[in-house]
Structure formats: structure tokens, C-alpha cells
Amino acid sequence: MNDLLGVVDWSRAQFALTAMYHWLFVPLTIGLSVIVALMETIYVRTGNARWKGITQFWMTLFGINFACGVATGLILEFEFGTNWSNYSWFVGDIFGAPLAIEGILAFFMEATFVAVMFFGWNKVSRGFHLASSWLTALGVSLSAYWILVANSWMQYPVGCDFDPAQMRNVMTDFMAVAFSPVAVNKFFHAVFSGWTLAGVFVIGVSSWLLWRRSNVEAAKSSIRVGAWVGLAGILLTLWTGHGSAVEVARVQPMKLAAMEGLYRGSNGQSLVGVGVLKPESSRTADDPMSFSIDIPCGLSLLVYGNTTGFVPGIDDIIDGVTVNAQGDSIHGPSYADRIVMGKEARKALGDYEAARKAGDTAAMESAAARVQAYYSNFGFGYLPSPEAAVPNVGLTFYSFRVMVMAGGYLLVFILLVLFLSYRCNKWLENKWICLLGLLSIAVVWVCSQSGWIVAEVGRQPWVIQDLMPTSAAISGISKSWVQTTFWIFAAIFTGLLIAEMSIMLRFIGRSVKRDIENPKH
Amino acid sequence: MSTTVPGRIWALYRDGFRSMTVGRSLWALIIIKLVIFFAVLKLFFFPDILGTEYDNDTDRAAAVRMSLADGAGSLTETNQ
Secondary structure (H helix, E strand, O other): OHHHHHHHHHHHHHHHHHHHHHHHHHHHHHHHHHHHHHHHHHHHHHOOHHHHHHHHHHHHHHHHHHHHHOOOOHHHHHHHHHOOHHHHHHHHHHHHHHHHHHHHHHHHHHHHHHHHHHHOOOOOOHHHHHHHHHHHHHHHHHHHHHHHHHHHHHHOOOOEEEEOOOOEEEEOOHHHHHOOHHHHHHHHHHHHHHHHHHHHHHHHHHHHHHHOOOOHHHHHHHHHHHHHHHHHHHHHHHHHHHHHHHHHHHHOHHHHHHHHOOOOOEEOOOEEEEEEEOOHHHOOOOOOEEEEEEEOOHHHHHHHOOOOOEEOOHHHHHOOEEEOOOOOEEEOOOHHHHHHHHHHHHHHHHHHHHHHHHOOHHHHHHHHHHHHHHHHHHHHHHOOOHHHHOOOHHHHHHHHHHHHHHHHHHHHHHHHHHHHHHHOHHHHHOHHHHHHHHHHHHHHHHHHHHHHHHHHHOOOOEEEOOOEEHHHOOOOOOHHHHHHHHHHHHHHHHHHHHHHHHHHHHHHHHHOOOOOOOOOO | OOOOHHHHHHHHHHHHHHOOOHHHHHHHHHHHHHHHHHHHHHHHHOOOHHHHHOOOHHHHHHHHHHHHHHHOOOOOOOOO
16 A cells, blocks of 8 residues: 555656656747747738747747747556556547547648748748748647647546446547537636736846846837736736636536635635735644635625525545535535445456456446446545545645736736836836846746636545546556656756756857847848 | 758758757757657557557457446545
């Protein structure tokens, strides 16, 4: 058991390391592709050659980031086959189809149009080049879409039936999988957060140029575009974040309760604005916070759009309290009941296998019917107690607040930059503003990573909501093996990150000594 | 210079690769990455467990079924 625990924890750590490393590059690629396309649009519409130089400068940074991020997601697929073989088999084609579409789109669309973007200056018409830039941006986002469809299915498994014979979830409704509200919301939330990140990145790098008194006009022009994209990004991220919260309340209420540190819910539930959780040992359902500043009725308002709706807490959910479409609390099976049903499903699965080995078709059909009857609670059959279905409340709660506070800061920062840019742009050259711009690059990445921590830690212990806990997804490999590969990854990723950062910083550093608006080619 | 579409596409890529500056470092980085990922990590550290240990899908399904029905054990409190 201890070895299993170790394998699960080390595999999770390894997956988190890989995913977070991958996510360093993805949002910048998504957002910067849009900014580059916008800058080129300005160039094509105005015919002003300085915008061509500015576009090429940011396009090169886009290319560096694109190259740095490429293939880092492949490692995740390696891990599926080695560390998470039960999971990989169990999800089968549902996970495979979106990933295959993503691979085809990424290969054909991005490879084709990225090449025209970089190699096509003065070789193809301005219009075709501009179209290629926009199609690259579209391709990048579409690639992200299919990955997020796969991720969303894990959080909200729809459009499938479980087949005990194949031991797989079989897709029955592609549209339900591809366009589930969770997937659509997650996609827009992730893409718009990428716009925000790239906008702040452009402002930050431009601030550094202003700090060095280099390419002042190009930097200020870039800041305007970056700030507008950043502002659109963060406002749309807020909007889609609200949509995500509504979806989480509907399909993953335990995650929402953990995000709020809410153990006992109520009608007209308040929202924790700022708060500190008590240590787990002294935390009680009625008094979980050491300190908090609450927004009265805020959570009910956020989730239901009214001030009276009931939001269940962790203990309510364990007791089987759910909420109907009107926002009223209703009682369903408790987690203790669901554990019993889940164990019955597991037992039926064992009976199915025994019958299969015995060649008893009638017994197989009977066992399969019992599996189906309890399948919606299948994952609960692995839980030793109802409390095991509670995620890490502290990490989810604080990550959510870091994300929200960082997002709030970024909104104010972007508005400030826009104001200065139009009203007194000499201030953009102020050292303190430049320093703020540089520091904001770190803040936006912290914000972005925190969002994923909320999404992924908050859904634990499930790798597939209600159907498969993370511990059941694991392969029969040794802890030492996973530890070894974890440290190999840590070393490789550190080395690659240093190499990638040095290429990017060297390029930015060299730009100080050259005229961005008038490149040689 | 070719005037056919394939010839122009070939020229686009050929001239593009020849005139790369930062791109050379990036391609070197991508190739190093792919070699490490596929020739080292995938080959020596990340076998497809079910693909290598079982001959066919029926056996793989049976292995996963056994694992999930009986073998995977219970979730623990620390799995959060």
C-alpha cells in the first residue's frame, strides 16, 4: 500500500511538473500569435513600414516561444502510457480522438502557416501573409481547444457508455464531448487568459526597452497593442471565469466548496474575499476560517445570479445535499451510500472477469448489467471513507485567491498603462513604471499557473469525475522508477528552460542595439 | 526560379531555412529536445506498459479489469 501511495504521489508530481512546464509556453503562444497578427494588420492597413519592423520583432519572440514549447506536451503522452496505463485504457478513444484531431491540426495548420509567417515576407502577397498570420493564431487556439476538450471530459464525462467487455468508455456522442459546456467555457477561459498573459508580456518587454532608452517609439506602440489585447483578455477572462464557476458549481460542487473553504453551506452564501484558513487539525465545519472578509451573498450571486440560492459546503456534499435548477437544496445519496454502490460496481466487474474466464455468457451479461447499474458511482468504490473525496482544501483555496488577486492587480496595471499611454505617455519611460511592467511578467505567469492548480487540485481525488480516482489510474510500476524519471525530468526541464530563456533574452538584449522599426530585411 | 506551385513552395522553404538567424539555434534546440524525448526518454524510461506486457486487446482489457476490480486497492487520505 505504501509503495502504491508513493507511485501515485510521485507520478502526480511528475505529471504536474511536466504540465506546468508545458503551460509556461502555451498561453504565450496563444496570445502572442493574436498580437502579432494584429500588428501586421495595422501594417497592412496603414502601409506604415515601421509596423512591419515591430511585427517582425514580436514575431521572432513568438517563434522563439513556439520552438521552446513545441514537443513539451509529448512527455505527457509518454506518462499516460507508462505511469497511467489503467487510465489510458479506461478512457480509450474518448481521449484519443481529441488528441488525434489536435495532432493533425497542429501539424498541418500550424506547420504550414507558421512557415509562411516566417519565410514568406516579400515572397507572398501582403494579404496572403496576413491571412497566414491570422490562420496561425486560429490554428494555435484550435489546437488548444482539443486538448481542453480532453481535459474537460475528465472533469465532466459525457457522451460515452462504459463497455465492461472492452473495459473502456466508448464514445457515443462526439458532439456532446466536443461541445460540452465545460469544454467550451474552459477553452475560452484559457485562450483569453493567454491574451492577458501575452499582453502583459509585450508591455513588460517593451518596458525593458524603455528602461534602456532603446526603440522608444516602437516600445510605446507595442505597449498600446499589448495593453488593448491584455485588457480585452482580462475582461473576457473574468467573464468566462464566471461561466467556469457556474459550471463548477453544477458539475463539481466539491471543487467549488474547496475553492471557498466552505464546509457548511447556506442560502445566500457569502463569498470569501480575503481569508486565512485554520490549520486542518483545528478546522471545524462551522468555523473553518481564522480570519476572513466576506462579500455577503456573493457566492450565491456568482453561481445563481440571485442572493438566495443554496451553495452546498463540503460536509453537505458528503451528506448527499445537492442543488436543483432553481437553486434549492435537495437530498440525494450520501457519499457513504455512493461508496457502497461503487464497491458493488467493482465487485460486479470482478464477477464479470470470473465469468469470462469460465466462459459463462449468462453470468457475464448479468455482471455487466450490475456494473452498468452502479457505474455512475464506480469511482467511489475505491474510497476508504467519504472524507477521502475531499480535495486539498488549503491548496485549492489559496491558489484560487492568488489567481483572483493577481488578476485584479493585472486589470489595474493594464488600465494604468493604457491611461498613461494615451494621456501622458512620457510617464511610460519612468523607471518605476518600467520596473512595474517587468515585475508584472512574473505576476501574470503566477496567475496563469495558479488557475491550473485550482482546476486540477480542486478536482482531486478524481482523475475522471466520480468514475476513476487518481490512485486507480496508476500502472503497476515501482516508486523508485517514477522517482528516477521525475528527477531526470527536473534536470532536463531546468536545462531546457535555461537554454530557452537565454535564447529569448539574448534576442531581446540585442534589440537594444538595433532599430526595431527598420530591420535589414 | 521555378514558376510552378510546388517549385515556389520548395523555394519558400529552402530560402527560408537558408536565411535563418535565430532560427538556427531554435532548430538545434528542437532537434536536441526530440532526440532526448524519443531516443532516450521514450526508448529507455517510458514504455507503453500495456502495449509491451500483453499481446492483444482482450488480454489488455482483462488486465485492466482485474486491476480495477480487485488489484488497485483503496484510495488513501493523502491522495488529494
